[in-house]
Amino acid sequence: MRTFLRIWFGQTVSQIGSRMTHFGLTLWIWGQSGQATSVALMIFFSILPTIFVAPIAGMLVYRWDRKRLILGSDLVAGLSTIALLTLYLMGHLEIWHLYLTSAVNTVFSQLQGIAFSASITLLVPPEQYTRASGLRFVTNYGASIIGPAFAGVLYYSVKLPGIMMVDLMTLSIALTTLALAHIPRAVETEAGRESRQNWWTEISYGFRYLRARPNLFALSLIAVSFWLAHDLGGALYAPMVLARSGDSARALAAVSTAAGIGGITGAIFMSAWGGGKYRRIHPFLLGTIGAGIAKTIFGLGQSLLVWFPAQVFSSLNFPVRGGAIDSIWMSKVEPDIQGRVFAFNYLLEGILTAAATLVAGPLADQVFEPAMRPGGNLTAIFGWLVGTENSSGMAVIYIGSSLMMIVIGLVGYVLPTIRNVEKITPDAIALSPEATVMPITEPVLAEL
Template sequence: MPPDTQPTSLRTFLIIWSGQMASILGSEMTNFAITIWAWEQTGQATPLSLLFFFTYTPRIIAASFAGLIVDRGNRKQLMIAGDTVAGLSTIAILLLFLSNHLQIWHLYVTTAMNGLFGYLQNLAYSASMTMIVPKQHYTRATAMSSYVTYSGSYIIAPALAGVLYYTIGLTGVLAIDLMTFVMAISTILCVSIPQPTRKSTSIAHQTLWQQFTFGFRYLLKRPSLLAILIFWLSFNLVDTVSLALGPAMILARSSNDATVLATVRSAIGVGGIVGAIALSVWGGSQRRIHGLLLGTALTSLSKMIIGLGRVPLSWMIAGFGAGVFAPAIDSSNQAIWLSKVEPDVQGRVFASRYLIAQITSPLGLAIAGPLADYVFEPAMSSNGRLSSIFGGVFGIGAGAGMALQYTIFCFCGALIGLGGYAFPSLRDVETIVPDHDAEQGQGGRV
């Protein structure tokens, strides 16, 4: 990237970030309201886990071609397209609900569309970070975009949606969501997002097959970057189970009290804000791999306490702890990748990264609900085969089986985080792989 294209301030980033903050707030309100609506309709964990499944699976499919689109296309237009499709999906849900035709499968379709175009938007945004954020602010900006945004929404959205759902209904929540999409698109339209300069080995000189496989070949030439993805491949399998199971578990153990779920979600958000602000001020550890591995372990251990707890206060305290440690994970991970991968190929490399790292996520999301409904919940009922063993810890009855399942998978996540230190190629990635702006032909182009 030529020197004159180097960003010198966070102005453009902050404008975009403010719009995305509003959009995510609206989306999280809608997601919370839809979760309550789906639980009221079914009372089972499987439909809720399938909502996650249909959100994440299209993203993984899109990762096979999205990188090429982002590197060839206009990243600003892709970000606008992502917000536009999300707004249209909300309109579709609103119209179906108003006509009394909304069904669970409609939510699967709309979440799949949001997942697909939302991934394109996020990839375009992620690949644009080096063009709008100075290098010394990578960790800080990632913490803000990934955690101040989402954690802030986690604080406000559940509380607002929990109240508004029972006052203005799902219709009102969806209407608010639409207004936030307009705000997000407006902020993107009013800024300039530079396109990276293509080098002599740009995609214009490659065959179609070379373009599609570029990201994978790039990673194969850098085993330490591949080691990060193997780490994520393992962790995402167990983490997505707890992700999909959390809302149903808390609703079941709180007698379907949406206020309790909102409170726990808000506590996680408060923790995320505290952690993200601390990370934004601090800037992160010089060895970012510690933030990735230790953050994973500590977040998983905190989530274990949620599974072990039986009252809202314990869930809130543990959720706050999980939120505090979580920003270190993605912020450190993203800072490593932004430093190591050249800006003009980040779209393809980041898409391949996502595909490899997330390929086990649909499996975790698909098995979470059925395991809860047909294995763990019956096993922890009053006459269940596991109730005599674990009943003293998790209790017996509704939600106890999900709590046991949740705790087991969170414990596995903690082991994976700490186990990463046993592999030098992962532990020493920052010294093994040179920064892209210091690399002088090492590793070459693929």
């Protein structure tokens, strides 16, 4: 657990810097274009590579040293930040540069995420799985509190270059803590040996593994369906807030901070609770429904008086549902093949969310925004609910996607294959009691 905490601390600090840079770049894009499509496309290009990387990511995580993968991914992120900083200082930074670096960073971030997720079971005892997952959400939402809050202030003083410099300093801390950590390697289980036959067998193994376990396959589908609905509205989150607040960076920073407060509260709760004796499917499904309810209220709001508390409650649900489903995956899938199963989940999620973010911007700018202006086709239906000013069309899409999230959670409860997944599917430890760990003795930094 100590090694996990060391890595976790470094990644948390680095995430704060990354969130600051992402926040600053979002403001810069909005200032350059003033269109939801431009902001949504940055999200799209940060998702698109997952479709192509996910099929091979699980195999690479299995074959390659996981510590090197995480280190290499951090280094690529740092080089991307340096490239953008250089272009900005030279006066040559353009929006397409951000799309390109987002795509490149996603490739390595995908490998890093799968490598770290698949390493948790090697660093943490089974009874601490839910707690470890909760701490990862502390990283995500703690950064959401500190990063945008700092960036919202610094953007008006040190501008984008100053924010990027802070990002690079936090990255150096992550690289140092990771370099000093030791990540063991899992010995093959029977399932792992079965998967290692040829490249195509390894690439497709995550799908075949889940297909042979209908309950886990159904859980995967319900999980990625949630992100389809979430990202359809999430792509319009920043443009909607900026448009409704008069392009206020502080308003966007405030709701981002609210997301962090809610998220870190939920993460601390999950870390302290550790799952208890209850079935973990319940917090997953209830968290899905709760997030949808809160986001519906957020979409109806038009000021921080509504946005802030709604965002706090919305984000509180994500560590609860995320910690619960992570714990299910870690306990039901053998450690040495988790990378390939996680990769398949990333692939499904990438396809659906890429489609959602690709259509969200044009759908808002070309269809719903014109239809919600005074005299528009949808004004009589939704005007009383969200108004007819700029961004009302985005609000309609956001509310619709939030209602979809509620429906997805309810469907999970209706289907016995999902509701009873923990009862039906045996634990991986019972399936492979011979699984142990093998130390990695090579010097990790020698090849970097």
